[in-house]
Amino acid sequence: MEYKQFKEIKLSHLGMGNMRLPVLNNNNKDIDYHKGQEMIDFCYKQGINYYDTAFIYHEGESEVFLGKALSQYPRESYYIADKFKYSAEPDYRKQFQTQLERLGTDYIDFYLVHGIADNNYNTYMECGCIEYFQQLKREGKIKYLGFSFHGNPGVLKETVKDIEWDFAQIQLNYYDWYYGTAKEQYDILTEKNIPIMVMEPIHGGMLASLCDEANDLLNELNDQNSIASWALRFVKDLDNVCVVLSGMSSFDQVKDNIITFSDETKLTPMELETIEKACHIQQTQIGTTCTACRYCVPHCPKNLEIPYLLKLYNEYKLGGTWRLSRLKGSDDAHTPVNCISCGICTKQCPQSIEVKEYLKQMTHDYLGVK
Numbered sequence: 488m489e490y491k492q493f494k495e496i497k498l499s500h501l502g503m504g505n506m507r508l509p510v511l512n513n514n515n516k517d518i519d520y521h522k523g524q525e526m527i528d529f530c531y532k533q534g535i536n537y538y539d540t541a542f543i544y545h546e547g548e549s550e551v552f553l554g555k556a557l558s559q560y561p562r563e564s565y566y567i568a569d570k571f572k573y574s575a576e577p578d579y580r581k582q583f584q585t586q587l588e589r590l591g592t593d594y595i596d597f598y599l600v601h602g603i604a605d606n607n608y609n610t611y612m613e614c615g616c617i618e619y620f621q622q623l624k625r626e627g628k629i630k631y632l633g634f635s636f637h638g639n640p641g642v643l644k645e646t647v648k649d650i651e652w653d654f655a656q657i658q659l660n661y662y663d664w665y666y667g668t669a670k671e672q673y674d675i676l677t678e679k680n681i682p683i684m685v686m687e688p689i690h691g692g693m694l695a696s697l698c699d700e701a702n703d704l705l706n707e708l709n710d711q712n713s714i715a716s717w718a719l720r721f722v723k724d725l726d727n728v729c730v731v732l733s734g735m736s737s738f739d740q741v742k743d744n745i746i747t748f749s750d751e752t753k754l755t756p757m758e759l760e761t762i763e764k765a766c767h768i769q770q771t772q773i774g775t776t777c778t779a780c781r782y783c784v785p786h787c788p789k790n791l792e793i794p795y796l797l798k799l800y801n802e803y804k805l806g807g808t809w810r811l812s813r814l815k816g817s818d819d820a821h822t823p824v825n826c827i828s829c830g831i832c833t834k835q836c837p838q839s840i841e842v843k844e845y846l847k848q849m850t851h852d853y854l855g856v857k
């Protein structure tokens with residue numbers, strides 16, 4: 488395992504994200520403790536010491552699971568990252584206390600203001616939470632204070648202007664580097680000497696399997712490497728990236744990621760060029776860039792499983808309309824025709840994805856082939 492120096496401590500370059508843990512009965516709240524524990528144990532034994540969770544992951548169950556899964560190891564041998572989400576519980580004192588209880592700890596190593604974005608920047612800045620967390624840091628209940636970010640670069644500049652942050656977490660992957668604002672965000676933080684923790688390095692799984700043409704290009708470089716490993720290598724090579732979080736869902740993913748982070752070889756210019764080429768090919772073929780973060784889901788008045796539907800949209804765009812046959816006999820939550828085009832999801836989405844347009848198109852094509 489590679490390590491990066493963060494102030495006075497060493498952090499594993501790969502961090503374990505706990506937002507997409509294996510679940511039972513297809514129920515997001517029902518974490519499979521047996522499989523999850525196996526993954527955490529393997530991570531720990533392989534030297535991963537950074538474990539990321541949040542108040543809202545798995546509807547609150549991620550924190551409970553992680554606290555239990557790590558409890559057999561000495562508390563000082565690992566670092567927990569957890570996040571305050573205003574919209575889930577505006578009372579920041581209460582939320583922090585609940586988190587300590589769920590995790591079964593009396594301090595949190597890395598604490599983040601969760602998901603600062605253009606539409607909540609003022610709320611976070613004015614609600615008093617940052618001053619409170621700074622106070623907790625002085626008391627030792629928080630060791631390092633940071634934020635995760637989903638907004639525009641202009642808002643990022645404002646966020647780092649007057650506050651002393653220990654670190655920041657941003658969405659960074661080669662797709663957002665070439666097609667989004669990831670590079671601009673990376674430069675803003677680097678200029679302010681703020682170390683970066685990376686989220687979505689594989690873009691919610693999208694960069695784990697590209698279209699055939701793009702996959703072939705990467706496989707020609709080395710067909711022993713997984714497609715996902717190219718995405719991880721892209722971000723881990725960046726100097727100011729401290730921890731790369733991967734929201735691992737299976738033991739195989741854990742093993743594959745650990746292999747990637749045990750090899751310090753940097754990408755060659757030719758490999759980088761090929762990644763960029765594969766990304767461009769993918770971009771011309773892809774449908775949506777949904778990362779399955781699920782921020783939109785609780786707000787949909789029709790309770791639609793939006794990430795599932797957008798994933799299916801991508802599959803049908805890449806694989807053909809016949810894939811929509813999966814919609815046959817779906818329940819209400821998995822039926823795009825139930826969308827009423829209210830647009831509420833787009834307002835909640837960090838990428839402002841026009842979900843209703845995709846669902847409209849999918850409905851149209853599905854009705855055409857039915």
Ligand code: SF4
Nearest residue numbers: 787826827829830832
């Ligand atoms: S636009 Fe459709 S998917 Fe989005 S919140 Fe409204 S009903 Fe749900």
Ligand code: SF4
Nearest residue numbers: 777778780781783836
């Ligand atoms: S549509 Fe946007 S908010 Fe909803 S799951 Fe996808 S990326 Fe997240």
